[in-house]
Amino acid sequence: MTRRPTEKPAARRQKTPNSHAAEGDLNRTPQREEWGRRNIGPEARAILEEDATYFLRQALSTPCLNVLSRCEGIYIQDLQGRRYMDFHGNSVHQVGFGNPRVLRAVKAQLDDLSFCTRRYTNVPAIALAKKLAGITPGDLGKSLFCPSGAAAMGMAIRLARAATGRFKTISMWGAFHGASLDTASVGGQRMFRGDIGPLLPGTEHVPPPDPYRCLWGCGGQCDLRCARVVEYVLEQEGDVAAVIAEPVRSTACIPPPDYWRTVREACDRHGALLIFDEIPQGLGRTGRMFACEHFGVVPDILVLGKGLGGGVLPMAAMVARPALDVMADRALGHYTHEKNPVCCRAALATIQCLEEDGLVERSRTLGERALARMRQMMSRHPLIGDVRGLGLLLAIELVRDRGTQEPASAEAERVMYRALEKGLSFKVTEGNILSLIPPLTITWEKLDHALDIIEECIAAVERR
């Protein structure tokens, strides 16, 4: 969507990431209730009520949507036997659900060594750390493992503080890095930061790069002001420990090509580390093993999670440059499951599947095909304001008016629930973005069918 420089931009209704639902769709809307009335039978309803009785409620999950009984390949199946292609999967399902190789490796490891007490090590843990050193870019090469992405981000923040002797960070408004207090502080979503009292001090934020809704009004004539503002803050503060960001957000907002190189150079000039959170997008999602490879930029610390456990087990990792091995006399992670051999075997099997089955390349080629099809859809449907993607990280942004870019949030929710009724599950991010994150094992036929469903649903919503 480039504009000629002389054209005056339309008056845009600026969307801020916080002005809408954040990381996912909300669970207490009239549309959710209506979908439940139509689709949830008595048995599932009773289970959902029990779930709501015994789990604390929270905005993006409990009360839950439905009850699952199986997951396999690209599908999840509910208690009533309905199957849905899962284009959400919490971003854990690069190799598909219940991947036989991952399950075999986990079962074998359970029979062999099922836990590793601290002070001891084990062969799968070392093999995984070695493998990560081999596949991550640049000289990234020393790891620590833990059970969740938020915990791994927490370790990265601690390490950056220790290595630089500084405590301030710069991260992006609208970003999500986990729900713990430290990660909610570097995150930029009110859903996680609001109404919980003081956050971590020194966590500063800048607007994210967003070519579709550029805050600096570049309108297709990008002059990287979004990157220069990062350097401006680095310079003003003079003592920032790290810039922390996802190289590509799950909204599939793809920064301008030189964005990360410019930020990397600014970090180097100002003595700040660069931490990339690739928890959802690493391991092939974007058509490269790691999203940062698209930009030719190597961070000082790379954080992985989600799909690292093969969609079966919780597993996350921080991979740092060897020069950052500076905390030998202090605790850094100290997680009970930091060298869990079963989780490490799951991760090794996952990486093996990605490599042997060519899933990274597949993500790239299928993603390109899907994006081309999404562009055609956009030419037919005014409700679509933007389509974007990198590999099989795909997004369709719905707007009421392409000129003003007014978010079509109610419409996005309607599209999502209609698609569910047709057997396709995905989430809506920031209120109006359809986030499409299929397993990398999907066939083109299934992916094309999923796009058929989305197009039908968009057309139906447009007709209303």
Ligand SMILES: Cc1ncc(COP(=O)(O)O)c(C=O)c1O
């Ligand atoms: C970008 C990003 N960072 C961190 C996290 C946190 O990971 P976890 O839920 O494993 O703590 C998430 C989870 O959604 C994420 O998307």
